[in-house]
Amino acid sequence: MAKEKTEMKTRIAVLVSGGGTNLQALIDAEKSGIIKSGEIVLVVSNNPDAYALKRAENAGIPSAVMTRKDCGGSREAFEEKLIATLEEAGIEMIVLAGFMSILSERFIAKYRDRIINVHPSLIPSFCGEGFYGLKVHEAALGYGVKVTGATVHFVNEIPDGGRIILQKAVAIRKGDTPEVLQKRVMQQAEWKILPRACEMVAASLKKAK
Numbered sequence: 001m002a003k004e005k006t007e008m009k010t011r012i013a014v015l016v017s018g019g020g021t022n023l024q025a026l027i028d029a030e031k032s033g034i035i036k037s038g039e040i041v042l043v044v045s046n047n048p049d050a051y052a053l054k055r056a057e058n059a060g061i062p063s064a065v066m067t068r069k070d071c072g073g074s075r076e077a078f079e080e081k082l083i084a085t086l087e088e089a090g091i092e093m094i095v096l097a098g099f100m101s102i103l104s105e106r107f108i109a110k111y112r113d114r115i116i117n118v119h120p121s122l123i124p125s126f127c128g129e130g131f132y133g134l135k136v137h138e139a140a141l142g143y144g145v146k147v148t149g150a151t152v153h154f155v156n157e158i159p160d161g162g163r164i165i166l167q168k169a170v171a172i173r174k175g176d177t178p179e180v181l182q183k184r185v186m187q188q189a190e191w192k193i194l195p196r197a198c199e200m201v202a203a204s205l206k207k208a209k
């Protein structure tokens with residue numbers, strides 16, 4: 001069960017699959033007032049072992065776990081269950097924060113301009129299908145770029161192809177490993193621009209109510 005309705009804030013669901021450091025950044029930003037137009041009322045994980053679930057619990061945010069496997073391996077059945085859960089919670093905006101599954105065109109159309117995603121590179125570099133998590137940083141280091149970063153964008157039918165909301169550059173340093181670079185991109189870029197972009201979109205949805 002999602003949190004009860006409060007005022008007119010935009011009701012946000014955060015979709016996660018792993019550690020949930022971006023979810024934590026959002027939770028902290030809501031507490032500190034950086035996010036003031038929206039309220040995280042639900043966390044959904046497609047991985048029962050995601051540490052993000054613990055973060056949600058610690059923050060007192062209701063969570064739901066659903067896997068494609070539990071839905072007979074069908075994306076359609078998985079998304080139907082997801083939509084039912086989101087509707088029951090009155091969700092108006094969705095944040096993909098390390099959610100490692102591509103959503104269907106049908107799902108995206110239903111929440112058009114209401115889904116945002118954080119990606120750990122400067123789109124259009126190192127993005128699209130197959131570029132997720134550490135793979136993105138391996139690719140950036142493999143190419144030899146000197147600057148990388150993170151992007152928050154709206155989600156459309158093209159993987160990582162939606163309108164860009166915010167970007168932040170991060171310098172690559174000599175001797176960087178994918179793990180070291182991932183951490184720096186998170187600390188210097190993702191955890192900063194995701195909450196800010198979230199507030200921007202939540203505020204415009206709230207205004208449009």
Ligand code: GAR
Pocket residue numbers: 016017018019020021022023052097098099118119120131132133136186190
């Ligand atoms: C983050 O770096 C996020 O940008 C990336 O996965 C990590 C999740 O970490 N997402 C993608 O690569 C999506 N294409 P977190 O669970 O600690 O937030």
